[in-house]
Amino acid sequence: ETGVTQSPTHLIKTRGQQVTLRCSSQSGHNTVSWYQQALGQGPQFIFQYYREEENGRGNFPPRFSGLQFPNYSSELNVNALELDDSALYLCASSSRRTGSNEQFFGPGTRLTVL
Amino acid sequence: GESVGLHLPTLSVQEGDNSIINCAYSNSASDYFIWYKQESGKGPQFIIDIRSNMDKRQGQRVTVLLNKTVKHLSLQIAATQPGDSAVYFCAETAPAAGNKLTFGGGTRVLVKP
Numbered sequence: 001e002t003g004v005t006q007s008p009t010h011l012i013k014t015r016g017q018q019v020t021l022r023c024s025s026q027s028g029h030n031t032v033s034w035y036q037q038a039l040g041q042g043p044q045f046i047f048q049y050y051r052e053e054e055n056g057r058g059n060f061p062p063r064f065s066g067l068q069f070p071n072y073s074s075e076l077n078v079n080a081l082e083l084d085d086s087a088l089y090l091c092a093s094s095s096r097r098t099g100s101n102e103q104f105f106g107p108g109t110r111l112t113v114l
Numbered sequence: 115g116e117s118v119g120l121h122l123p124t125l126s127v128q129e130g131d132n133s134i135i136n137c138a139y140s141n142s143a144s145d146y147f148i149w150y151k152q153e154s155g156k157g158p159q160f161i162i163d164i165r166s167n168m169d170k171r172q173g174q175r176v177t178v179l180l181n182k183t184v185k186h187l188s189l190q191i192a193a194t195q196p197g198d199s200a201v202y203f204c205a206e207t208a209p210a211a212g213n214k215l216t217f218g219g220g221t222r223v224l225v226k227p
Contacts, residue, residue, distance in 0.1 A: 004157075031213060040122060042203050042217030043158065056212045090157050094213055101146045101213055105157035 004093050004106035012112045013081050021076045021109045023091030031055075032074040033103060034066060035090040043090055049074050050096065078111075086113045122201060124222040133191040137204030137218045140185065144206035148215070149178060149189045153200045161189070161202075191223075199225045 005024045013019050025032050031050045035043035045058035049068035063079040072093070078085055088110050092103040127133045139147070145166040150158035164171045164178045164187075171178050177190040187204050201222045205215040 033213060033215070035215075035217075042205075042220050043215070045214045045216070048213060056214050058214070092157075092215075096213075101207060102148070102160060102163065103213060103215060104160065105150075107155070107157045 004091060004104050006089075006091050006106040006109050008109060009107070010110045010112075012114065014114050015081055015083060017081050017113075018077065018079045019081060019111060021078075021089050021091075021111070023074045023076070023093075023106060025072045025074070025091075025093030026104050029093035029095045029104070030072050031094045031096055032068055032072065033092045033094070034074070034076045035092065036060070037088040037090055037108070039087070046076070081113045083113050086111060122220045122222045124224060126224045126226060127194045127198075129196060129225050129227050130193055133189075133194045133198070133223055135189045135191075135202050135204075135221045135223065137187040137189075137221075138185060139187060139204070139206045139216075139218070141206060141208055141216070142182075142185065143208040143210065144216075145209055146207045147178070147180060147187050148205045149176075149187075150203045150205060150217075151198075151200045152203060152220075158203060194223070194225050196225050196227065199223055 033048040034046040047057040
């Protein structure tokens with residue numbers, strides 16, 4: 001069984017740029033959630049994707065967007081980067097088929113905005 | 115690896131002692147609660163979960179207690195080991211929230227040899 005993977009592991013961007021982060025869900029999982037974790041804080045829910053559609057969103061502006069692909073992998077896109085976007089971005093996968101709420105997290109992508 | 119919890123409350127525990135980590139939640143509609151362990155440079159790792167129809171659940175060396183009256187959750191780690199050093203987060207979710215997890219602020223556990 002393959003766990004959740006994310007790429008890249010680290011990324012440095014400048015203000016105003018755009019970034020795309022990628023996530024491959026755990027084998028058999030059809031739901032992907034994205035979280036932002038600022039240093040010293042707990043993860044904050046950004047949004048969730050199920051059946052290739054956004055299915056729930058946290059308190060993040062529209063410049064945070066995402067995609068889910070037929071193979072259940074997902075992308076997080078952030079436009080017009082701001083300094084406060086510097087954080088660890090976590091992807092978590094789960095399966096609605098099993099009825100379990102358990103989410104499995106990837107190692108995260110560390111984004112630094114200069 | 116990069117530190118996760120630079121400004122988190124810290125619990126220092128002697129190796130072999132028991133650890134108790136506490137968490138308060140605010141949403142009375144939450145019906146599912148999870149404890150995660152996060153080591154430096156890694157994503158959160160599932161430890162144990164509990165549903166709102168239970169008040170206690172035990173795993174291997176870990177026990178979660180849920181007090182819905184005061185909206186309090188605790189994680190007990192028996193015979194704490196050096197490998198238990200990490201940041202611990204509680205998370206909750208409510209039926210209306212789908213699988214959206216709301217995380218608490220976290221507690222850093224440091225195990226002293």
